[in-house]
Amino acid sequence: MSETAAPGGAIRSVLATDCGSTTTKAILIELTDEGWRQTWRGEAPTTVEAPFEDVTRGVLNAAMEVQELSGRQLVEDGGIKTPDVGGQGVDLYISTSSAGGGLQLVVGGVVRSMTAESAMRAALGAGAIVMDAFASNDKRKPHEQIERIRQLRPDMILLAGGIDGGTRKHVVALAEMVAAARPRTRLGGGFNLPIIYAGNQQVVGDIEERLSDISDLQVVENVRPVMENENLGPARDKIHDLFMEHVMAQAPGYDKLMGWVGVPIMPTPGAVGLIMQTIASQKGINVAGVDIGGATTDVFSVFEGKFNRTVSANLGMSYSVSNVLAEAGLPAILRWVPFHIDEKGLRNRIGNKMIRPTTIPETLEELKIEQAIAREALRLAFIQHKEFAVELRGVQQERTIADAFRQTGSGDTLVKMKKLDLIVGSGGVLSHAPRRSQSMKMLIDAFEPECVTEIAVDSIFMMPHLGVLSTVDQEAATEVFERDCIVYLGTCVAPEGEMKTNSNVLTVQLTFPDGRTESRTMGPGELWSLPAEHDPGVKAVLTPLQSNLDVGAGPGKPLTKTLRGGVVGLVFDTRGRPIQIPTEQSVRVPLLEKWVDAMDEYPTAEGQG
Amino acid sequence: MAAIFTPGLTVTEHHIVQKTRQLPLEGEVMVSVGDMVKSDDVVAKTSLPGKVFPVNVANQLGIDPGRLSTYMRKKVGDSVTKDELLAETPGIMGFFKSEARAVVTGTLETISNVTGTVIIQADPIPVEIDAYINGRVVSVIESEGCVVQAMATMVQGIFGLGGETKGLIAMAASSPDEVIGPQHITADHKGKVVIGGAYVTIEGLKKAVEVGAAALVTGGFDYDEIKELLGYEVGVAITGGEDLGTTLIVTEGFGQIGMAPATFELLQKRVGKRASVNGATQIRAGVIRPEIVVTFDDEEVPEELVAPPEPVGITEGDLIRGIRAPWFGRIGTVSGLPVKPIKVGSETTVRVLAVDFGDGKTALLPRSNVERIER
Numbered sequence: 009m010s011e012t013a014a015p016g017g018a019i020r021s022v023l024a025t026d027c028g029s030t031t032t033k034a035i036l037i038e039l040t041d042e043g044w045r046q047t048w049r050g051e052a053p054t055t056v057e058a059p060f061e062d063v064t065r066g067v068l069n070a071a072m073e074v075q076e077l078s079g080r081q082l083v084e085d086g087g088i089k090t091p092d093v094g095g096q097g098v099d100l101y102i103s104t105s106s107a108g109g110g111l112q113l114v115v116g117g118v119v120r121s122m123t124a125e126s127a128m129r130a131a132l133g134a135g136a137i138v139m140d141a142f143a144s145n146d147k148r149k150p151h152e153q154i155e156r157i158r159q160l161r162p163d164m165i166l167l168a169g170g171i172d173g174g175t176r177k178h179v180v181a182l183a184e185m186v187a188a189a190r191p192r193t194r195l196g197g198g199f200n201l202p203i204i205y206a207g208n209q210q211v212v213g214d215i216e217e218r219l220s221d222i223s224d225l226q227v228v229e230n231v232r233p234v235m236e237n238e239n240l241g242p243a244r245d246k247i248h249d250l251f252m253e254h255v256m257a258q259a260p261g262y263d264k265l266m267g268w269v270g271v272p273i274m275p276t277p278g279a280v281g282l283i284m285q286t287i288a289s290q291k292g293i294n295v296a297g298v299d300i301g302g303a304t305t306d307v308f309s310v311f312e313g314k315f316n317r318t319v320s321a322n323l324g325m326s327y328s329v330s331n332v333l334a335e336a337g338l339p340a341i342l343r344w345v346p347f348h349i350d351e352k353g354l355r356n357r358i359g360n361k362m363i364r365p366t367t368i369p370e371t372l373e374e375l376k377i378e379q380a381i382a383r384e385a386l387r388l389a390f391i392q393h394k395e396f397a398v399e400l401r402g403v404q405q406e407r408t409i410a411d412a413f414r415q416t417g418s419g420d421t422l423v424k425m426k427k428l429d430l431i432v433g434s435g436g437v438l439s440h441a442p443r444r445s446q447s448m449k450m451l452i453d454a455f456e457p458e459c460v461t462e463i464a465v466d467s468i469f470m471m472p473h474l475g476v477l478s479t480v481d482q483e484a485a486t487e488v489f490e491r492d493c494i495v496y497l498g499t500c501v502a503p504e505g506e507m508k509t510n511s512n513v514l515t516v517q518l519t520f521p522d523g524r525t526e527s528r529t530m531g532p533g534e535l536w537s538l539p540a541e542h543d544p545g546v547k548a549v550l551t552p553l554q555s556n557l558d559v560g561a562g563p564g565k566p567l568t569k570t571l572r573g574g575v576v577g578l579v580f581d582t583r584g585r586p587i588q589i590p591t592e593q594s595v596r597v598p599l600l601e602k603w604v605d606a607m608d609e610y611p612t613a614e615g616q617g
Numbered sequence: 618m619a620a621i622f623t624p625g626l627t628v629t630e631h632h633i634v635q636k637t638r639q640l641p642l643e644g645e646v647m648v649s650v651g652d653m654v655k656s657d658d659v660v661a662k663t664s665l666p667g668k669v670f671p672v673n674v675a676n677q678l679g680i681d682p683g684r685l686s687t688y689m690r691k692k693v694g695d696s697v698t699k700d701e702l703l704a705e706t707p708g709i710m711g712f713f714k715s716e717a718r719a720v721v722t723g724t725l726e727t728i729s730n731v732t733g734t735v736i737i738q739a740d741p742i743p744v745e746i747d748a749y750i751n752g753r754v755v756s757v758i759e760s761e762g763c764v765v766q767a768m769a770t771m772v773q774g775i776f777g778l779g780g781e782t783k784g785l786i787a788m789a790a791s792s793p794d795e796v797i798g799p800q801h802i803t804a805d806h807k808g809k810v811v812i813g814g815a816y817v818t819i820e821g822l823k824k825a826v827e828v829g830a831a832a833l834v835t836g837g838f839d840y841d842e843i844k845e846l847l848g849y850e851v852g853v854a855i856t857g858g859e860d861l862g863t864t865l866i867v868t869e870g871f872g873q874i875g876m877a878p879a880t881f882e883l884l885q886k887r888v889g890k891r892a893s894v895n896g897a898t899q900i901r902a903g904v905i906r907p908e909i910v911v912t913f914d915d916e917e918v919p920e921e922l923v924a925p926p927e928p929v930g931i932t933e934g935d936l937i938r939g940i941r942a943p944w945f946g947r948i949g950t951v952s953g954l955p956v957k958p959i960k961v962g963s964e965t966t967v968r969v970l971a972v973d974f975g976d977g978k979t980a981l982l983p984r985s986n987v988e989r990i991e992r
Binding site: 367368371 | 776985
C-alpha cells in the first residue's frame with residue numbers, strides 16, 4: 009500500500025478523465041486494502057459541440073456516471089468535489105485531452121530530412137498533430153508555402169533550422185517567410201500565435217527582430233544543436249506549456265476545467281507515449297502500441313530503446329471514418345467483412361457514422377463492419393509509422409555523420425516485425441470490443457506480426473489517465489497499470505517468409521503446465537486458436553516445414569520457446585504475410601467465416617448476413 | 618428527473634437566432650448596435666492582403682545580401698508595378714549593370730540584409746460581408762463585424778455542401794417520404810430554396826443546379842454520389858467551400874430516409890418566405906451544422922415564444938430520432954431511462970433508453986444512438 013505525498017496531503021482517491029474527440033472517459037482510482045486499484049468507470053459524449061459548447065458538461069456527465077455506480081459523491085456545485093472527506097469526493101482530479109482536434113502544429117526547418125524532421129519528432133513526441141512541415145529545400149515555391157501557412161491556422165508553429173553556429177541565411181529566410189504569412193491562431197482570441205524557435209542559437213537576435221512583433225515568440229534550445237545529436241526535450245516541454253496557456257485556454261469550457269485539475273492537462277497522445285516507454289523500459293522489450301480514436305490514430309514504438317510516435321491525423325473511427333474509406337478504398341474494407349453486403353449501403357452506413365460520430369454499433373452486422381474499418385485504419389496508420397520511424401529517436405541520440413545523412417523516410421525502419429515482442433492496443437474499438445478475441449484478431453490482421461509476438465490491450469482505455477497519473481505518482485500508476493489496465497490477450501505465432509500453397513507450413517508441439525500435450529501440423533491459410541494461461545505459459549516446439557519460413561530461429565529452423573497465453577490464448581497463423589485473402593466474394597466470405605470460427609470471434613446464431 | 622445529454626438538431630418554429638458576421642481580418646464595421654439590417658446589407662468590409670512574393674534580389678544582382686540596401690531603388694512601403702525597377706548595381710563605367718525588377722504589382726513589404734530577399738505583397742483583395750439574415754444588430758465586434766439577431770424559424774440539417782445563399786422557399790415534394798428526381802425540378806425553382814422529401818437522386822440535384830436553384834433540402838442523399846458531384850470524396854465532414862451552384866442540405870443522413878415530419882411541416886408552413894441557407898458543416902470541435910433560417914420580420918410572434926430555449930438533456934416524454942441501424946430514421950417517444958447497462962445485439966454492454974415507436978412496442982436503444990428532436 010502506498011501513501012503518496014501530494015499538494016495538500018496524501019492521496020487516497022483520484023478521478024481521472026480523458027476528453028476525447030467523441031467520448032469523455034472517467035475512471036475512479038482508489039487506494040484499497042490491496043493497494044491502488046481502478047474501481048469504477050463512466051463515460052459520456054464529449055460536449056465541445058453545440059448546444060453545450062463546454063467540455064466540462066461531458067466531464068460532469070461522465071463523473072456522474074461514476075458517482076451513480078460507485079456511490080461516492082464526485083460532483084458538487086457544478087464541479088468535481090475535492091478533497092476526499094470520509095469516502096466522498098476525491099483527493100485529486102486529473103485529465104488528458106484530445107478534444108477539439110487535439111494540438112495542431114506547423115513545423116519548419118532548413119533541410120526537410122534533418123532539422124525539419126527533428127522539429128517534427130519533437131512536435132509528435134509532445135502529442136501534437138503536424139499539419140505541415142516547411143523547409144528551405146521544400147519543393148513548393150516560397151509564395152506557395154506562405155499561402156499554405158496562412159490557410160492552415162495552427163495552434164502554434166515550431167521553427168527549427170541550422171545547427172548551433174551553422175547557417176544563418178536559411179534560418180532567417182524561414183523566419184521571413186513565416187513573418188510574411190502573418191499566421192493566425194486556429195481558435196482566434198485576442199492573442200498572437202505562439203511560435204517556438206528551436207534552431208541555431210546564434211541567430212536568435214535575427215529571429216526576434218522578424219517574429220517578435222507578429223507572434224508570441226518563445227526561444228528554447230536547439231532541437232539539433234549539432235549534426236549528430238537531437239535535443240528534443242526543451243521544445244517538447246515548451247509545446248506542453250503553450251498547449252495549456254494558449255490552446256486549452258481557448259477551447260470551449262477548458263478555462264473552467266483547468267481550474268479543476270490538480271496537475272496540468274496533458275495531450276492524450278503525450279500521456280499514452282509515456283506509458284508505452286515505461287512498459288518497454290521496465291520489461292526490456294520492443295513494443296508497438298496503437299491508440300485508435302475517433303479522429304486520429306496514434307502509433308508508438310519503442311525498438312531497442314528508441315521511441316517514436318506518429319499520428320495519422322485523418323484515420324479514426326468516427327469523425328475520420330469516411331477518410332478511412334477514402335484512403336483504403338472500399339475493396340480493402342470489404343475484404344474483412346464476413347458476410348455479403350451491398351456496396352452502396354455500406355458507403356451510406358460509413359457516411360452516417362461520420363456525421364453522427366457518437367453512435368455505437370447496436371447490431372452484430374454493424375459491429376462487424378466497424379471492426380473491418382478498424383483493421384484498415386490500423387493497417388494504414390502502422391504503415392505510416394514504419395515509414396517515419398527510421399534511424400532516429402524521440403529523446404536524444406548519438407550517431408555518426410554517415411548515419412545522420414541516412415535519416416530519410418525511405419531509410420531502414422526501426423520497426424522490425426521479427427523483433428517485435430509486444431503489441432499493445434488501445435482506443436474504443438479495441439478496448440471496448442465485446443469479445444477480447446475480436447481485439448486480438450483486429451490487431452493480428454492489421455499489424456501482421458511475424459514469428460512470435462505477444463498481444464495485449466488496454467482493458468477499458470485508461471492508458472492516457474495513467475500516463476498523466478504517473479507524473480504525480482509513479483507507484484500508483486504502475487500498480488493500476490499491471491492490475492487493472494493491461495490485459496494480456498495471448499501470443500500470435502506466424503511464420504515469416506513466402507509460403508508455398510501446396511505443402512504444409514508448420515508443426516506445433518505444445519506442453520501445458522499440467523503435462524498435457526497437444527500437437528498439430530498446419531497447412532497454408534489456417535488459423536488455430538486455443539486457450540492458454542499467461543503464467544507460466546506453454547512450452548512450444550515450432551517447426552517450419554518449408555525451408556524459407558522463419559518462426560524466430562532462422563529460416564527452416566525449429567524454435568523452442570515458452571509462449572505466454574492470456575484471456576484469448578495462443579493463435580497460430582499460417583495465412584501468410586501479407587495475409588492472403590481471395591478477392592472473389594463467394595470464395596472470400598466462407599474463408600472469413602472459417603477464421604471467425606477459429607477464434608470464436610462472433611456469436612454464430614445471427615449476423616452472418 | 619433523469620436526463621441524458623446527446624447533442625441534437627434544432628428544428629424550431631420560433632427561435633431567437635443570433636448570427637455572428639465576422640471579417641476574416643480586421644476592417645471597417647458599417648453598422649451600429651440597434652440598426653435594423655436586411656440580409657443583403659453589407660455590415661463590414663476589409664481588404665485581404667494580397668499574395669506575397671519573395672524575390673532574392675541579392676542573388677539577381679550578384680551581391681552580398683548585407684549590401685542590398687545600397688542598391689535598392691525602392692524602400693519598404695513603396696508601391697511597385699510589375700516589371701518596375703527594384704534595384705540595380707552601377708556596373709563598371711556604366712557597363713555590366715545588374716538589375717532586379719518587380720514580379721508583381723503591389724507594395725514592398727521587407728528588404729532583408731541577411732537573406733537578400735525582398736518581399737512584395739500584391740494588391741489587397743476587397744472583401745465584404747452581408748448581414749445574412751434580416752434582423753437587428755445587437756452587438757458590434759470592434760473592427761471585425763457584428764451580431765445580428767432575429768426571431769426566425771430555424772432548421773438545422775445534419776450535413777451540407779456549399780456555402781451561404783438566400784431564396785424564397787418552394788416545395789418540390791408533397792410529402793416527407795417522396796423521392797425527388799429531375800422531373801420534380803422546374804425552371805420556376807430558379808433562385809429558390811427547394812424543399813424535397815426522403816431522398817434526392819443525383820439527377821434531381823444536377824437538375825436543381827442546372828435551373829439555378831439557390832438550395833435543395835432533402836432528407837437523404839447517397840454518400841457515394843458526393844464523389845460524382847464534387848470529383849472527390851468528403852473524408853472528413855468539413856464543408857461549405859464547395860462551388861456547386863446550389864447549396865445542398867441533408868436533414869437526416871445518407872441513404873433514403875424520410876424527412877422528419879416536423880421538419881417537413883415547418884418548412885412547408887414557410888413556403889414563399891425568404892430563407893437564408895448555409896451548407897457549411899463541421900463535425901469537429903466548434904461544430905457547425907447546415908441551416909435554414911427564415912426570419913419573421915414584421916410578422917407577429919407570440920410573446921411567450923420569445924425566450925431562447927435552454928439546452929436540456931433527453932428526458933421521458935421527449936421525441937427522439939434513431940440515428941443508427943436498426944432504428945435509423947425512426948421517430949419515437951422516450952418512455953424510460955433505465956440506469957442499469959444492458960447487452961445489445963452486438964454483445965456491447967451499454968446504457969439504454971426505452972422508446973415507444975407508436976406501434977405498441979417499446980424498444981431499448983443505446984443512449985448514444987438517439988438524438989432529441991427540438992420542439
